[in-house]
Amino acid sequence: MPAQKTPQRPQPTISSFFSSSQKTSSGKRASSPIRLDLTASGVDEEPPTKRRKRTDVTHGSPIPHEGAASQWRFVPDSPDKAKTSTASAQRTEAEATAARKRHEAFKKKLLLENNPSIRKPTHFDLTRSSSPFDPHDINSAGDESDGDRAFKELSSFFSKKGKSQSTATRKNKKPVEVGPSGQPYTPLEQQVPLVLLASWYSLDDASKQVRQLKEDNPGTLLFFEVGYKYRFFGDDAKAAAKELGMVAFEHRNFLVASIPTHRLNVHLKKLLSRGYRVGIVGQTETAALKKAGENRNAPFERKLLHLYTAATYVDELGSVDDLERHNPPPFMCLVEQSKKGVADDVSFGIITICPSTGDVIWDDFEDTLMRIELETRLVHTRPAELLLPCSSDLSGPTAKMLQHFTESSTAGERVRTEHFKEILAYTDAFDLVSEFYTDKKQAVAASKSFQSGRLMAEIATFPMRVVIALAHAIKHLSVFSIADAFLETRFFTKFTTKTHMLLAANTLTNLEIYRNETDGTTTGSLLWLLDKTKTRFGARLLRNWIGRPLVDKRVLQERVDAVEEILESPSDKLATVRQILRKLPDLAKGLCRIQYGQCTPKELSVLLPAFNKMAVAFENFTTPSVVGFKSDLLNDIVFSFPKLKEPLKELLSIVDLKQAAKGRKDTMWTDPDRYPDISNADMALQFIDVELNDQLKAIRKLLRMPSLEWTTNGTDDFLVEHKKSENRPIPDHWILHSKYNCLPVATNYPLKNFTIIGLEW
Numbered sequence: 001m002p003a004q005k006t007p008q009r010p011q012p013t014i015s016s017f018f019s020s021s022q023k024t025s026s027g028k029r030a031s032s033p034i035r036l037d038l039t040a041s042g043v044d045e046e047p048p049t050k051r052r053k054r055t056d057v058t059h060g061s062p063i064p065h066e067g068a069a070s071q072w073r074f075v076p077d078s079p080d081k082a083k084t085s086t087a088s089a090q091r092t093e094a095e096a097t098a099a100r101k102r103h104e105a106f107k108k109k110l111l112l113e114n115n116p117s118i119r120k121p122t123h124f125d126l127t128r129s130s131s132p133f134d135p136h137d138i139n140s141a142g143d144e145s146d147g148d149r150a151f152k153e154l155s156s157f158f159s160k161k162g163k164s165q166s167t168a169t170r171k172n173k174k175p176v177e178v179g180p181s182g183q184p185y186t187p188l189e190q191q192v193p194l195v196l197l198a199s200w201y202s203l204d205d206a207s208k209q210v211r212q213l214k215e216d217n218p219g220t221l222l223f224f225e226v227g228y229k230y231r232f233f234g235d236d237a238k239a240a241a242k243e244l245g246m247v248a249f250e251h252r253n254f255l256v257a258s259i260p261t262h263r264l265n266v267h268l269k270k271l272l273s274r275g276y277r278v279g280i281v282g283q284t285e286t287a288a289l290k291k292a293g294e295n296r297n298a299p300f301e302r303k304l305l306h307l308y309t310a311a312t313y314v315d316e317l318g319s320v321d322d323l324e325r326h327n328p329p330p331f332m333c334l335v336e337q338s339k340k341g342v343a344d345d346v347s348f349g350i351i352t353i354c355p356s357t358g359d360v361i362w363d364d365f366e367d368t369l370m371r372i373e374l375e376t377r378l379v380h381t382r383p384a385e386l387l388l389p390c391s392s393d394l395s396g397p398t399a400k401m402l403q404h405f406t407e408s409s410t411a412g413e414r415v416r417t418e419h420f421k422e423i424l425a426y427t428d429a430f431d432l433v434s435e436f437y438t439d440k441k442q443a444v445a446a447s448k449s450f451q452s453g454r455l456m457a458e459i460a461t462f463p464m465r466v467v468i469a470l471a472h473a474i475k476h477l478s479v480f481s482i483a484d485a486f487l488e489t490r491f492f493t494k495f496t497t498k499t500h501m502l503l504a505a506n507t508l509t510n511l512e513i514y515r516n517e518t519d520g521t522t523t524g525s526l527l528w529l530l531d532k533t534k535t536r537f538g539a540r541l542l543r544n545w546i547g548r549p550l551v552d553k554r555v556l557q558e559r560v561d562a563v564e565e566i567l568e569s570p571s572d573k574l575a576t577v578r579q580i581l582r583k584l585p586d587l588a589k590g591l592c593r594i595q596y597g598q599c600t601p602k603e604l605s606v607l608l609p610a611f612n613k614m615a616v617a618f619e620n621f622t623t624p625s626v627v628g629f630k631s632d633l634l635n636d637i638v639f640s641f642p643k644l645k646e647p648l649k650e651l652l653s654i655v656d657l658k659q660a661a662k663g664r665k666d667t668m669w670t671d672p673d674r675y676p677d678i679s680n681a682d683m684a685l686q687f688i689d690v691e692l693n694d695q696l697k698a699i700r701k702l703l704r705m706p707s708l709e710w711t712t713n714g715t716d717d718f719l720v721e722h723k724k725s726e727n728r729p730i731p732d733h734w735i736l737h738s739k740y741n742c743l744p745v746a747t748n749y750p751l752k753n754f755t756i757i758g759l760e761w
Helices: 014-018 068-072 079-114 135-141 146-160 163-172 235-244 261-273 287-292 372-381 396-407 426-438 440-444 448-452 454-459 464-480 483-487 505-510 526-530 536-547 553-568 572-581 587-596 601-615 632-639 641-654 657-661 676-703 751-756
Strands: 220-226 229-233 249-251 254-260 277-283 302-308 331-338 346-354 359-367 385-389 416-420 492-494 711-713 716-721 735-740 743-747
Touching: 220 235, 220 261, 220 302, 229 235, 229 261, 235 254, 235 261, 254 261, 261 277, 302 464, 331 464, 346 372, 346 464, 359 372, 359 464, 372 396, 372 505, 385 396, 385 464, 416 464, 426 454, 426 464, 426 483, 464 483, 483 587, 526 536, 536 587, 553 632, 587 601, 601 641, 601 657, 632 641, 676 716
Parallel strands: 220 277, 331 385, 359 492, 385 416
Antiparallel strands: 220 229, 229 254, 249 254, 277 302, 331 346, 346 359, 711 716, 716 743, 735 743
């Protein structure tokens, strides 16, 4: 009989240590290491019967295997066992509810700490826990167990971890301003003026970082430079869409319209002709320098660079769309004063200036109820902009006449009207004018008569109302930087003189002297029929002669003699004069642009040869009678030509016209000792050019492009252009400038990035 083998015990598993019950030899369950029944009083109490495993067999069938969960099975045979099972089930349900609450609270805490889209509260109650939930509130439903203590420790660990850092971050983080579209404001949108946003939300909701551009320039339509476009925002976009025929669309928080940068002058002139006041807000830093600077994450710095109206905009020489030959848009300032003892009769003082030519017309006159004199001066001068007192300081007939004049503009042109709050007293106005004509800073741009004080003596003889109007005009035009046109009183002319006939407004209109009555243009008018002039300043002089006929017999005879000699005389000098005047630029406008500081080097290269052409046409004359013409008027004109030789000789000796024609401000000066700062800057630029050439050689070697040259895109220089399909080894630290036509443009400029390639700056 073979020996009986001792049965081997099965190898224990990990799950056996967590079994809820173990059998003993007596058939009873041993005490569990984790006591679940906290209400039982003795160890001999019979544990609940194991729950049978659910199978497809009927109830009462033998169960081949019982698991740990069988202890919770309800057995109706024993009432005591049923009570025990019910109590255990209630405790289990309470613990499950507490576990679910702990799970939800823990999930909520994790979401609050890690979700970036949820705004964190900036203020907390220091009397409460730093955690957004209280574990004691969660566990108040039942007794604290081992799982509760573990959950508290875990919650405390997450709430203390990075507490100081997160608190500091929350304190330093600024609240995000949300716009009407529900999206936060971009840095560019935060620079949009407050008044533009008034139609969407109250000013109290605006960001504190918003600039006060609109408040500083009320009633101004602003062009915002954004990259290679100019954008309009808000009400400005509505006006641009209406006047320029473009589309305005909702973009994020604003109504936006845009134009390309190279079309700025075209759209600017159109808006000015419609009577708008336009401001140009430009970027004062480039994209390449900004990305390499310390403020790379800040918005572009923008400032109001230029401010224009139709009267204060002086176009460049030779502009193709400058079609007004006879009367460039003038500016008029008007002051009204009531007469004592007469209800409807008033006195006026006016100052009219044409910034494009520098001509100033002033007048002081009285008018009746019909305001005929005022209408006559308005029709003669045709101002494009009026500077008036506020409505309360204007009489009813005057306001009605001005409204009729501004509304009767034709050919798509509108007259702009500006108002000043109150009329200056004569003493205050005289002090302002005196300060302007005695300012030493103006001496550089003024003549010798300004420096000698004769101008101030002439201004003192003006009537009181004219001085007040002049003070308001100087104050207004100083904003546009063109008040220097008042520095020379030789160009001041009184409107009414004894030598000229004053044609009334009805006469000018009914006879169609300046304009036709059909569409308001010069076509078909008397001026249009008589105009055979070759120059713009000749066309302006002809208009002045037609509208103000001479009544002085002596002056009229001098003019007739000069015209007859021009038509009949075969003199070579007259032929020379005709040759000089042919294709001359607008010299008066060029001189005004020089005085305003707006002349470009290219314009200077045109003006200087034109004046020199007049200066060298004739030899010097001792007296006007030596010239040889019968007309004294022609002798005086030709006698003045050689006087330009000496000043032009000095100017031409210090200016290189070829470099000026190229627009090179740095190399247009021939004498380096005359402007030492320019010479020093030029030497520094030459040194930089040498280093840039060395850098270009290194880039050619790196990109394997022997013929590579620097390129320019917009206002940014020293860029590298390559085709995307060539897969050149572009370094990661280079800045992507722009893409066009599937051609990316990358750059390692500004100079800060050159150190990576080997240059030291």
